[in-house]
Amino acid sequence: AQKVTQAQTEISVVEKEDVTLDCVYETRDTTYYLFWYKQPPSGELVFLIRRNSFDEQNEISGRYSWNFQKSTSSFNFTITASQVVDSAVYFCARPPTDSWGKLQFGAGTQVVVTP
Amino acid sequence: DTAVSQTPKYLVTQMGNDKSIKCEQNLGHDTMYWYKQDSKKFLKIMFSYNNKELIINETVPNRFSPKSPDKAHLNLHINSLELGDSAVYFCASSTGTGGSQPQHFGDGTRLSIL
Numbered sequence: 001a002q003k004v005t006q007a008q009t010e011i012s013v014v015e016k017e018d019v020t021l022d023c024v025y026e027t028r029d030t031t032y033y034l035f036w037y038k039q040p041p042s043g044e045l046v047f048l049i050r051r052n053s054f055d056e057q058n059e060i061s062g063r064y065s066w067n068f069q070k071s072t073s074s075f076n077f078t079i080t081a082s083q084v085v086d087s088a089v090y091f092c093a094r095p096p097t098d099s100w101g102k103l104q105f106g107a108g109t110q111v112v113v114t115p
Numbered sequence: 116d117t118a119v120s121q122t123p124k125y126l127v128t129q130m131g132n133d134k135s136i137k138c139e140q141n142l143g144h145d146t147m148y149w150y151k152q153d154s155k156k157f158l159k160i161m162f163s164y165n166n167k168e169l170i171i172n173e174t175v176p177n178r179f180s181p182k183s184p185d186k187a188h189l190n191l192h193i194n195s196l197e198l199g200d201s202a203v204y205f206c207a208s209s210t211g212t213g214g215s216q217p218q219h220f221g222d223g224t225r226l227s228i229l
Contacts, residue, residue, distance in 0.1 A: 033215050039156070045205060045220035052215070089156055095214025101146065101171050102160040103218060 002026040002096045006106035013082050013113055021077040021109045023092030029053070032094060034075045035103065036066070040088040048090075051075060082113045118142050121206050121221035128196060129229050136191045136224045138206030146170075147189035148207040148218060149181060158205070164189055165212045193226075201228045 005024045013019045025034065036048040049059060051068050059066045063080045079086050092106040119140045128134055140147065148171075149161040163171035164183040178194040189206060203225050207218040 035217060037220075042222075043203065043225075044222040045207075047217045047219060050215075050217050091158065093158075101163045101165075101212045101214065102148070102173075103150075103158075103214070105158040108156050108158075 002028070002094075002104070004092055004094055004104055004106040006090075006092055006109050008109045009107070010110040010112065013111070015083060015113055015115050016081050019079045019082050019086075019111055019113075021079075021090050021092075021111070023075045023077065023106060025073050025075065025092070025094055027073060027094075034068070035093045036075075036077055037091045037093060037105075038088045039091065039108070040085075045091075048077075079111070082111075084113050084115055087111055087113045119206055119208055119219050119221040121204075121224050123224060124222060125225050125227075127227045127229065130196055130198060132196050133192070133194045134196060134226070135193070136204055136206075136226075138189045138191070138221060140187055140206075140208040140219070142208055142219060144208035144210050144219075145186050146209050146212050147183065147186070148209075149189065149191050150205040150207060150220075152203040152205060152223070154202070162189075162191075163212075170212055196226075196228050198228050201226055 003026045032053045034051045038046045065078045067076045089108040091108045093103040121138045146165045148163045152158045161175050162181045167183045180192045183189045203223045205223045206221040209216045209218040
């Protein structure tokens with residue numbers, strides 16, 4: 001199976017620090033999509049971003065930014081000037097080529113932001 | 116105006132019982148999914164339906180039976196509940212059957228088996 005690996009289990013930061021979440025994926029494909037989701041303590045899963053393999057530009061949305069590096073098969077996520085509300089589990093995911101409809105999730109990274 | 120709604124939010128029941136979880140989406144999507152999240156937060160797909168047709172059926176015990184009466188609804192029925200079924204079950208929906216579109220998730224149903 002083409003895995004999605006989030007090696008960091010938990011990251012703890014103090015408010016206003018930056019935090020970067022790593023995501024490394026396996027692929028044999030030239031066309032693929034990658035996603036990030038957020039799961040706050042309340043439990044819902046919130047879609048954050050989609051990236052396709054053809055678009056190598058980094059993306060910024062407010063305090064969130066994503067760094068896509070095809071050469072290293074990584075799609076990292078940075079929260080700048082973290083806030084307590086950023087405390088959540090963050091998941092990286094991609095649909096495997098042999099079954100596009102299903103999302104294969106990484107194990108998730110728990111981010112804890114303390115005041 | 117909730118996009119993907121699941122009921123109930125919490126379900127506490129005894130081993131051996133049969134229970135159902137309902138899911139409805141008002142996004143106009145044609146594909147719906149069920150995922151299971153275990154106690155370690157690991158998310159795994161169970162089923163997917165496109166326009167009421169089953170398109171993904173992972174290795175799930177046949178005690179789990181999805182039903183899609185129309186493309187806006189996907190229910191999950193579980194027979195003879197076991198302790199290992201305790202988990203959070205998420206419904207999701209998307210446009211199309213491919214992996215290019217984001218899936219939008221409901222708030223989850225926390226199932227606890229006593």
